[in-house]
Amino acid sequence: MPRRTATMLAATLMLFALLCAGVFVKVPYSEMSPGPTVNTLGESRGAPVISIGDRTTYPTTGHLNMTTVRVTGADYDMNLLEAVHGWLSGDNIVVPHENLYPNGKTEEQSTQENAEEFSQSQESAKVAALKQLGISVPTRVVVSSVVKGSPSEGRLHAGDEVKTVDGTPVTAPADVAKLVTRHKAGEPVEFAVVPAAEAEEARKAGRAPATRKVGITTAKAEGDGHAIVGIRAGTAHTFPFPIDIKLADVGGPSAGLMFALGIVDKLTPGDLTGGRFVAGTGTIDDAGKVGPIGGIQMKTIGARKAGARYFLTPADNCASAAANVPDGLTLVKVSAIGDAVQSLEKIAKGDTAGVPQCGDS
Incomplete structure (x- = not known):
């Protein structure tokens, strides 16, 4: 066999071997990529993302898009070839599997955790939006969860409103533990509660809910x-009118800010965006404080691809986001819902000189 032919054959075989190794060798990495964006002022799957009842709402234009990140599943085994492709891709990021699924977290556990965080983010978005508009949102102390096999199982239920413990009014969640721990293990404690089911029936019937007393014998804690x-x-929270947020196949807390702004826009005369295409991200708490999120660069890429010109960026994510800004996208720095509203009002008027941006000194 001629030397040239032998060399080409050896190189081909080596390349084939490397490709096989790339396919069959598994690596402990996961991939993040830009996910879809959804306009919180619009519809998803034919239904409004945000619906508000029993209250005057106003027409909106433009976009207030929440953004997402796609990630490979907890059970997905990435091979070496895929990892190299991800590292070379400009839009994707390859990260250690442990970063996304710490301590062996399963797909089911991650999905459940994301669903709970998403639900809480919606609740906080509603509260923050109404407070921004000066609308009172009363709070109440409730049973968040009941430990399986505990003295409360079958007697108290998630969603029950706690009125008193041993006749002492409860005004904050910490009051419950404080009053229970006054007892010794084995002693009885009396709760006055409005059962969650009773509260719902009373609301539908337009009557005051009935309170019932529940006696529970305390147990001994470990330790x-x-x-x-x-x-x-x-x-x-007791909302003064119905606010419904519907968005399927999304989890985590990072849409909180954009949901809150969507609610503000619908309840405010005029147009908060001035017809502009604005996207963004950020957690939000009941007080309206905006917190950081993960995958910021994936979200800015996804937003720009969708057509966004402005991106509301949590202050704590600014440095990371500013390191690689997609062309044509302005990163607007926000720390609270009030900041975001003020910036949107300036953007709507075309007065962007005073809008705080990531990278400003």
């Missing part, structure tokens, strides 16, 4: 042995 009943108390 220091203090008295417990096996519930976690939390806060729920």
Whole structure:
């Protein structure tokens, strides 16, 4: 066999071997890529993303798009070839699998956690939006969860409103534990609650909900042995009118800011965006504070591809986002919902000189 032919054959075989290795050798990495964006002022799957009842709403134009990131699943085994392709791609990021699924978190666990965070982000978005508009949102202490096998199982339920413990009014979630731990393990404690089911029936019937008393014998906690009943108390809100947020196949807390702004726009005369295409991201709490999120560069890429010209960026994500800004996209720095509203009002008027941007000193 001629030397030239032998050399070409050897090179071909080596290349084939490398390709096979790339396909069959698994690496502990996952991939993140830009996901779809959804206009919170518009519709998703034929239904409004944000619906508001029993309250005057106003027409909106433009976009306030929430953004997403696609990630490979917890059970996906990435091969070496895919990892190299991801590293070379300008739009995707390859990260250690542990970054996305720490401590062996399963796909099911991740989905459940994301669903819970998404639900909480919607609740906080509603509260923050109404507070921004000066609308009061009363709060109440509720049972957030009941520990399986605890004294409260079957007697208290998630969503029950806690009125008193041993006759003492409860005004904050911490009050519940404080009052229960006054007892010794094995002693009874009396709760006055409005059951979640009763509250819903009373609301539909237009009557005041009935309170019932529930006696529970405390158990001993592991460790220091203090008295417990096996519930976690939390806060729920009583909204003055219905606000419904519907968006399928999305999880996590990062759409909170954009949901809140969508609510503000629908409840405010005029047009918050001035018809502009604005996208953004950021968690939000009940007080309207905007927090950082993951995958910021994937979200800015996805937003620009969708047509956004402005991107509302959490202040704590500004440095990372500014390191690689898609052409034609302005990163607007926000720390709270009030910042975002003020910036949108300036953008709507075309007065962008005073809009704080990522990278400003």
